[in-house]
Amino acid sequence: MRPSLHPKSALVFCEKSFRYVSVRTIRTRVASSTRPLSAPVTDTLSVDTAPSKPIPPTVCVIQQWKYPIRGGQNLSERYARLERSLRGKEAYGARIGVLRVEAEGAVGIMAERSEEESARRLGGGASGKRVQTFKGLVIPEEPRAPESEECCMSGCAICVYDLYTEALADYTRSIETIRKSLSARRVPEDRWPASIRSSPKEDTDLKAKRTTANVSLSTFEELERRLRAKHETVSVG
Secondary structure (H helix, E strand, C coil): CCCCCCHHHHHHHHHHHHHHHHHHHHHHHHHHHCCCCCCCCCCCCCCCCCCCCCCCHHHHHHHHHHCCCCCCCCHHHHHHHHHHHHHHHHHHHHHHHHHHHHHHCHHHHHHHHHHHHHHHHHCHHHHCCCCEEECCEEECCCCCCCCHHHCCCCCCCCCHHHHHHHHHHHHHHHHHHHHHHHHHCCCCHHHCCCCCCCCHHHHHHHHHHHHHHHHHHHHHHHHHHHHHHHHHHHHHC
């Protein structure tokens, strides 16, 4: 049978054992803390050593604009940059639309531009009037005769009746040219517009208009001659 220890002896034994364990634990911790740095470490986190992607220069410039470290920026360039950012999408969309239209119907656009250019030359584009065309030929509009109150009767160097006479002569020459062109193409006259058909009544009307313009101009010239003679008589008297 195993002999039992005295209470005091048991207490001393436990105290010695505790001291031994404490001293051994402290020595182990000190040894682990003084381990050389070159020793391999297995429980550390792995670090990715792959090269990082370069930052685009645009991002760097934007970061400099947003967070300037020092110095200022050109306000004119800033305004232009803001304007481009506000109007860029709209301008690009409009440009894309124009390119699509040009790609789909370039011939139609050129014909349309030619018609607008012809209308602008004849004055139809500016006034908003639609220009009449037939077989690719522009039909001119007959000039309007001046009213009686449009002439000031003051002996102007360029009178409205002179302008009307010249416009009427140009109109007559244009109509004759169009008639010759249509006749050369063998287009039947019954298909021509009514304003360019050659008929005795139309020729008579044009001659009457010319005669009226000439008579009005002759009357005006006679009135000027009388006024000039009267003025000379008063000056001599």
